[in-house]
Amino acid sequence: MTAVDIYILGTGMVGYRQLTRECEQTLERLDLVYVLHPLPEVRAFIRERCESVIDLTGEYGRGRERAESYEAMASRVLDGAAEVDGAVGLAIYGHPTVGVTPTRLV
DSSP, rough: OOOOEEEEEBBBSSTTOOOOOOHHHHHHHEEEEEEOOHHHHHHHHHHHHHHHHOGGGGGGTSOOHHHHHHHHHHHHHHHHHOOOOOOEEEEEEOOSSHHHHHHHHH
């Protein structure tokens, strides 16, 4: 199995204003960022810092149970990380590891 670099990033609870400087600098270094956030301004903020951004919110509501959606999201991130030579990120609302199934699966 090939080693991959995946960064898990939390945006906080109020848009991108709680994003740390460290998180913002990481976004600027990533080759690809997957985003799971309901606010379009957060997705736009991330797109300003990374050229390749994939929105995962479309994985909800496709006739799937939530658990299936989360597994699909995690699979997309892992598959993308295996295909990209550089580092990949998963930017997610709130805290990146508290109560967030996709980041746990990744």
